[in-house]
Amino acid sequence: MTIRLPHRGWLFDLDGTVYRGEGLIPGAAETIAALRYAGRRVAFLSNKPLQTREQYAGKLTRLGIPATPADVINSSLVLARHLQSLDPGAPVFVIGEPPLVDELRAHGFEVRADHRVRWVVIAFDRTFDYAKLNTALQAVRRSGARLIATNPDRTCPTEDGEIPDCAGMIAAVEAVTGRTVEVIVGKPSPIILEVALRALGVSAGECVIVGDRIETDIVMGKRLGLATVLVLTGITPADDPRIAEIGPDAVLGSLRELIRS
């Protein structure tokens, strides 16, 4: 049994790469176990701010891939850390779900339900509604609030098909406020990757990123000098013309093919 690439650090996207909904991608547990057994360092990246890192680690463990919260880098964590560097303790209004709110509070931010804030934080939010859109508008108009978002994805794959993701919330807020979101911390931003490389303790050249999205996982990896592996178990079809255009280092049917027996 050999591992296809020699790199010390391995970053895996989750949805569409390691699992889809509640089902593990066949071979995922064995592949991760083999990498770890060979001494490679593994972490999991997610643009989704819908769960806490504890919940992600619990889900991975339950599906057969033992993981701790420290193994998981999601966009909630990265947003909270990045905003801490820009404006620590600021009052914020959140278009997002409770795990993001909890992460922001844990990082010392004052999460408010009204427009008296310095930042509007925009995330993938299945409880998004008109009232939140209006509060975002008032925060910008009356308080001069700035805009920051977790992730740029249009849709999120689930077992029942794709559902609207953060791009819908970002577009609505930008359209009514006339302002552009200043920073989106999730993939393909270098911000999330820098946090992940620090967590693994490796440099970009020593690391592989494995994911199912050309426009986030692969584009970001190439831009920062990581090795890139596209898997076809998620949103990108095998005949996507962007594969030839962007040129990932490898295109695999699934992450099972990372290991040759």
Next chain:
Amino acid sequence: MTIRLPHRGWLFDLDGTVYRGEGLIPGAAETIAALRYAGRRVAFLSNKPLQTREQYAGKLTRLGIPATPADVINSSLVLARHLQSLDPGAPVFVIGEPPLVDELRAHGFEVRADHRVRWVVIAFDRTFDYAKLNTALQAVRRSGARLIATNPDRTCPTEDGEIPDCAGMIAAVEAVTGRTVEVIVGKPSPIILEVALRALGVSAGECVIVGDRIETDIVMGKRLGLATVLVLTGITPADDPRIAEIGPDAVLGSLRELIRS
């Protein structure tokens, strides 16, 4: 007392021109009465799909400007008529409020709550939420539904300030579906103006449009060859640089100045 312009037909925007919220713009009732007394034909245009024409006529009458439903051209009516010409009786999913749904049903459309539709109708909707955004996405992905919208406004002026308008809903749907809305029937589309000119029985050259929005009322009027009057009682400030750029035929403090005593 003289009327500033000789035209037979007069189209008035409502919000910001004739009233603001529940308050009539001072002089509005007297000006409309004088125009009607002089034999000019008057109709009211609104991009807002939030009320029925009956409700608009009732409100105008209550505020001191007697009006019937036939005097009111709103974007719900225009959308229903336009869609009738494109795809009569089609199944539709509506991001919108009950008056729009009622207008569509009255025009023979099958309004559905699921994605099995040929059109997604997008409107200013204070009950917009993630579930509606998801149904719109599924309608496009699974049923190949097409997109049509009532009005392109970013915000709507109210007595308490501006609130998010249809542009927010359009942007969210376009962002998650990756599709562009095919037609927006409300101002500045020529579609609403053609319906209004037919209702008044006048040609474009015989008609004035009076409104508070440069980018809809004035741009549309100029494009179709109407005389254009910008009033400063709504969203456009006196120092807006677009006034010189677009060049309405007159810029007035309010519609009271349409009459010289």
